[in-house]
Amino acid sequence: MSDDLTPKYTEKGKSFERDMDYIPDRILAGAAPADPLESTYGARSDVPVWPVEPGRYRLVAAPACPWANRTLIVRRLLGLEDVISVGKPGPTHDKRSWTFDRDPGGVDPVLGMERLQEAYLNRYPDYSKGITVPAMVEIDSKQVVTNDFPWITHDLYFEWKEHHREGAPDLWPAELREEMETVMKRVFTEVNNGVYRCGFAGSQEAYEAAYDRLWAAMDWLEERLATRRYLMGDAITEADVRLFTTLARFDAVYHGHFKCNRNKLTEMPNLWGYARDLFQTPGFGETIDFEQIKEHYYVVHTDVNPTGIVPKGPELDSWLTPHGREVL
Amino acid sequence: MSDDLTPKYTEKGKSFERDMDYIPDRILAGAAPADPLESTYGARSDVPVWPVEPGRYRLVAAPACPWANRTLIVRRLLGLEDVISVGKPGPTHDKRSWTFDRDPGGVDPVLGMERLQEAYLNRYPDYSKGITVPAMVEIDSKQVVTNDFPWITHDLYFEWKEHHREGAPDLWPAELREEMETVMKRVFTEVNNGVYRCGFAGSQEAYEAAYDRLWAAMDWLEERLATRRYLMGDAITEADVRLFTTLARFDAVYHGHFKCNRNKLTEMPNLWGYARDLFQTPGFGETIDFEQIKEHYYVVHTDVNPTGIVPKGPELDSWLTPHGREVL
Numbered sequence: 001m002s003d004d005l006t007p008k009y010t011e012k013g014k015s016f017e018r019d020m021d022y023i024p025d026r027i028l029a030g031a032a033p034a035d036p037l038e039s040t041y042g043a044r045s046d047v048p049v050w051p052v053e054p055g056r057y058r059l060v061a062a063p064a065c066p067w068a069n070r071t072l073i074v075r076r077l078l079g080l081e082d083v084i085s086v087g088k089p090g091p092t093h094d095k096r097s098w099t100f101d102r103d104p105g106g107v108d109p110v111l112g113m114e115r116l117q118e119a120y121l122n123r124y125p126d127y128s129k130g131i132t133v134p135a136m137v138e139i140d141s142k143q144v145v146t147n148d149f150p151w152i153t154h155d156l157y158f159e160w161k162e163h164h165r166e167g168a169p170d171l172w173p174a175e176l177r178e179e180m181e182t183v184m185k186r187v188f189t190e191v192n193n194g195v196y197r198c199g200f201a202g203s204q205e206a207y208e209a210a211y212d213r214l215w216a217a218m219d220w221l222e223e224r225l226a227t228r229r230y231l232m233g234d235a236i237t238e239a240d241v242r243l244f245t246t247l248a249r250f251d252a253v254y255h256g257h258f259k260c261n262r263n264k265l266t267e268m269p270n271l272w273g274y275a276r277d278l279f280q281t282p283g284f285g286e287t288i289d290f291e292q293i294k295e296h297y298y299v300v301h302t303d304v305n306p307t308g309i310v311p312k313g314p315e316l317d318s319w320l321t322p323h324g325r326e327v328l
Numbered sequence: 329m330s331d332d333l334t335p336k337y338t339e340k341g342k343s344f345e346r347d348m349d350y351i352p353d354r355i356l357a358g359a360a361p362a363d364p365l366e367s368t369y370g371a372r373s374d375v376p377v378w379p380v381e382p383g384r385y386r387l388v389a390a391p392a393c394p395w396a397n398r399t400l401i402v403r404r405l406l407g408l409e410d411v412i413s414v415g416k417p418g419p420t421h422d423k424r425s426w427t428f429d430r431d432p433g434g435v436d437p438v439l440g441m442e443r444l445q446e447a448y449l450n451r452y453p454d455y456s457k458g459i460t461v462p463a464m465v466e467i468d469s470k471q472v473v474t475n476d477f478p479w480i481t482h483d484l485y486f487e488w489k490e491h492h493r494e495g496a497p498d499l500w501p502a503e504l505r506e507e508m509e510t511v512m513k514r515v516f517t518e519v520n521n522g523v524y525r526c527g528f529a530g531s532q533e534a535y536e537a538a539y540d541r542l543w544a545a546m547d548w549l550e551e552r553l554a555t556r557r558y559l560m561g562d563a564i565t566e567a568d569v570r571l572f573t574t575l576a577r578f579d580a581v582y583h584g585h586f587k588c589n590r591n592k593l594t595e596m597p598n599l600w601g602y603a604r605d606l607f608q609t610p611g612f613g614e615t616i617d618f619e620q621i622k623e624h625y626y627v628v629h630t631d632v633n634p635t636g637i638v639p640k641g642p643e644l645d646s647w648l649t650p651h652g653r654e655v656l
Contacts (some may be wrong), residue, residue: 010635204451207637256584264592306634309532312539313589328339 002128008202009301016200018193019130023123024146027052027136029160037177043151050138050145052159056081057145058110059152060119061134062098063289064091064296065247066192070131070309073241076283079165084156085270089116089133090157091296097131111142120145120255131139150188153238160297171238175231180232184239190217191247199258199304207259215262218271225270229277229328242277247275248288249313253297276323336632337528347458350476351451355464355483357378361643362486365505371479378466378473382469382486384410386438387480388447389462390426391617392419392624394520394573395477396461401569402481404611412484417444417461418636419624425459439470447472472534478516481566499566505643512567515559520574527586527632535587535646543590546599553598556622557605568606575603577614577644581625584635594646604651618644628649 010016024047026033029083033043059075061068065254076083087096087108097117097236100108107114116135120127123143135147146152157171172180201207224231231239246254250265266272279285338344353374354361361371379387382516387403403412410450415436417426426434434610444463448455451471474480485499491610500508522542529535549571552559559567568641574582594600607613626638 201637202635204637208640211640256587256589259584259637259641261584262638262643263641294648305632306631307530309529309535309587311587311589312536313587313591315590 008303010303011202013206014202015206016197016202018196020127022132023144023145023146024048024148024151025050026151026159027057027145027155029162033158034161035154035175038158041181050258052162054163055085056083056138056140058108058139060089060098060108060111060116060137060138061086062089062091062296063287064292065133066249068148068239069245069248070153071134071156071288072144072287073244073283074156074171075240076287077171077236077241078156078160078168080156080160080163083160083163085110086140087111087137091292092299098133110139111137113142118142123270153241162221169236171236171241173232173235173237174239176232180237180239183231183322184242186220187239187243187246187255190214191241192242195250195254195260195277197259199254199301200261209263210316213258213261218262218268222268222270225274227328229325231276236278236281244275244278244284247271248279249297250275252290252294252316254315256311257297257301264314273323273325276319276321277325279319280323285319336631338631339530341624343534344525344530346524348458349440350460351472351481352376352476353378353474354479355473355487355579357387357487357490363482363500364487365502366388366486369509380490382491383413384466384468386413386415386436386443386463386465386467387462388415388416388417388426388436388439390419390620391615393461393473393621394577397576397582397615398477398481398569398572398617399462401483401572401611402484402499402566404615405499405564405569406484406488406496408484408491410487411491413438415439415465415469419620420627421459421644426461436570439465440579441470446470456654465602485566485647499564501560501563501565504560504565504584508565508567509543514545514548515567515574516573518542521550522571523574523582523586523588524580526581526588527629539588539590545594546590550596550598552601554655557653558602564606564609572603572606572612575599576607577621578603579616580622580644583637583642585625585629586654590644601651601653604647605653613647 024044025048027048029052046178053139059071061071063069064152075081091103093099097115100106103109111119114289116133117131119135119137119142120139122141132147133175134146134149134152136152137143138145152273167283190213194210194217194229197210198214201210230236231243247265254260255264265275279288294310298305299308302308334423336598352372353376354375377471387399387640391397391400403409415428416430418430421427425443427443428434431437439447441447445459447465447470448459448645450469460475462477462480464473464480467473518541522538522545526535527536527541529538557570558564576594582588583592593603598609607616623640626633627636630636
């Protein structure tokens with residue numbers, strides 16, 4: 001548990017900084033991106049492009065991971081189950097990688113590999129950065145195409161439109177786009193990543209600064225959701241998907257393990273009602289596996305929880321109680 | 329932080345077992361114990377006896393420690409402040425002992441020592457067991473008299489009666505004694521010590537067994553307190569003191585740090601009302617120092633919380649909200 005290969009998540013005296021340098025390839029429907037506003041929001045135009053093609057890619061997404069969880073939700077909301085298959089690594093890593101230890105024989109049945117790392121090494125034999133999920137993998141070549149998670153869900157919406165189910169929701173409404181990007185940015189830096197900044201802080205000062213930022217954002221969200229059923233108003237958008245995957249892990253993991261403990265999510269009436277509303281919406285709740293979520297964090301982060309013991313609590317049946325948000 | 333002197337609180341594969349072998353001396357008012365029922369409840373008759381004498385002893389009791397906290401409450405309830413002085417070690421230990429680091433110059437102003445360990449070594453030069461609080465120390469000789477905490481509060485009541493304030497509560501009502509001993513025993517094994525059994529479990533199995541025992545007892549207490557204002561009925565007894573010091577630490581420490589997280593204390597209406605009722609009763613709340621409590625657990629148990637970071641939460645102002653228990 002303590003040899004040199006054991007990853008360290010906290011660094012003494014340091015704040016946590018997420019490495020956002022992912023494999024930037026895109027899977028696009030045409031030569032140019034379909035999102036008319038894309039250039040405004042930072043897409044790189046000089047990245048390798050792969051074609052949209054049903055059955056060509058496998059989405060590797062561990063249910064435990066909040067970033068991967070986004071892709072599982074969006075794939076279901078858009079009805080892409082038949083065109084993009086899913087491989088699901090188990091909740092814990094071995095020293096090198098997420099593994100397919102929950103699959104029969106410990107091997108992904110489509111990619112035929114034990115570790116997601118193999119797909120990264122097939123692409124870059126010297127790959128030395130983190131083996132992360134979600135990852136889009138080309139099935140024939142068994143190579144990772146991209147692990148750039150914000151663009152993966154973006155492109156599932158804009159680029160795979162031809163394959164969406166009938167009546168698929170408009171997750172990126174053009175008229176709300178500008179405000180939505182602002183909201184998503186704040187949710188990402190202060191909440192999605194903010195909980196990690198609390199949990200992986202390497203000093204009391206870094207932790208307290210992260211905690212204050214997180215709760216300022218949680219209070220802002222609580223107020224915003226007092227008058228809006230969803231983050232952007234009356235309909236579910238990508239912004240809700242992104243917030244939801246953090247809220248689903250909040251009381252189960254972040255409250256205790258990451259010391260995000262001013263209060264539980266269940267103590268914020270609007271956020272708690274909102275989270276249950278989404279949980280009970282088809283496409284959301286069925287992607288949540290609380291057991292895998294708890295096991296992932298409490299077992300993998302050996303420098304935060306050296307005993308590896310996974311809490312039995314909290315009681316989670318209340319996710320299924322009525323939320324009363326329909327009136328909004 | 330990891331040399332051989334660092335205490336280990338968890339032992340891989342093991343359940344936590346509290347060493348209950350304390351220095352068994354008693355401080356008695358007469359040659360024989362004053363408690364008429366004492367022999368029934370396990371007092372040892374062959375232990376060294378010291379005389380009750382105002383000003384002779386100093387009670388060393390760290391506010392952070394739940395076992396010491398009992399003595400601070402009982403001393404105040406009985407009005408013994410003028411006959412037994414108090415020394416208060418800070419919330420963290422150094423490698424050898426509780427220290428008086430919060431006193432001017434880092435020295436207890438009456439005992440003139442930096443570490444409580446000195447008083448133990450004055451008594452037993454080879455003393456090798458834990459240096460624990462509460463400890464009664466003879467001021468002149470600077471020797472520990474006893475650290476046997478259940479008997480310390482028992483004797484403050486039965487043996488120091490002559491010095492109690494007028495109107496001091498009957499903390500050990502004779503007519504309730506038998507039931508009270510049963511209640512206190514269950515509270516001790518399942519709750520007071522039960523939270524430690526969760527937090528210091530060395531295996532998932534030991535933890536889960538401890539968790540189930542703890543919550544079975546918490547549910548029993550919740551039900552018991554539905555119809556009784558206090559544990560034994562209409563009046564505060566020693567049984568309430570003993571339960572209170574664990575409840576006061578529950579959400580602040582045990583919920584997260586010890587993984588006692590089925591729910592917060594604030595989510596159990598009767599126990600939470602009861603805890604606030606006591607907190608707001610003179611003698612209880614003023615002995616609680618939440619900052620020291622949190623610092624103690626999160627800093628001292630380096631094998632449970634290696635980063636040493638102390639959570640900012642939970643919000644604790646709610647301890648002062650109305651409890652509505654007067655109607656019972």
